[in-house]
Amino acid sequence: MGITKSEHFTDEQNELATLAKAIGHPARIAIIQHLIKVNSCVCGDIVNELPLAQPTVSQHLKELKNAGLIKGNFEGNAICYCLNEEGFNKIKGFFQHINAYLENKKNQCC
């Protein structure tokens, strides 16, 4: 029915999924990469970088912000965006766990 059964999963599973989902769009990957490159910038800079209209970029920024992956501060009449360590720290452990597992395991059936 198009609706995810979140209530049947753990908070951790839902939180990790929300974070991964927020990262799961090429425009949002591009925004993250740009913020790493320039450290911080205003929304207009990202509009100039991406092949998308201003409202679309604004929407993507909102999703990244809601997920806790970026932060925005008013700076004059513009808004300065940068990465939010908190969000990325939450995924970090998950991938470290996976990588540690993959380095040690002997593939059994695959």
Place this chain on the structure above:
Amino acid sequence: MGITKSEHFTDEQNELATLAKAIGHPARIAIIQHLIKVNSCVCGDIVNELPLAQPTVSQHLKELKNAGLIKGNFEGNAICYCLNEEGFNKIKGFFQHINAYLENKKNQCC
């Protein structure tokens, strides 16, 4: 219009987005976590683990497989699934890059 403008982004951006998107659902997080726990198992085991019907689980497994995050091998008349190192290695570098950046940077505006 509901359609992602993939052609305007780089292959790397599209690939990372596809991988993150595949991880971005609590059922698929649960599948990955279960595979880490038991190393490998058949589809039926996952159906028993998750609060979802068999066709739904099958669909999630397909998405993880298409993204290159899991592999499946026939084992009798069942199919044995386990994690696919290849897919996870592709995201690894992205997060390592982000983490290295976040550890070094002095937050400038946020």
Place this chain on the structure above:
DNA sequence: TATTTATATTGCAATATTACGATATAGTTT
């Protein structure tokens, strides 16, 4: 080969996402 077991596919309804034009809002400058 008929039956059973395990998984995949089809078809469909409900909901979510993506994209953008038009417009609103908020701060800045003149």
Place this chain on the structure above:
DNA sequence: AAACTATATCGTAATATTGCAATATAAATA
């Protein structure tokens, strides 16, 4: 305050995702 600049929100169309019942497929076993 009026005009300008920067960003957010609204409304809407097109498309994608989620979930499952029904059914198909494929291998194992009787």
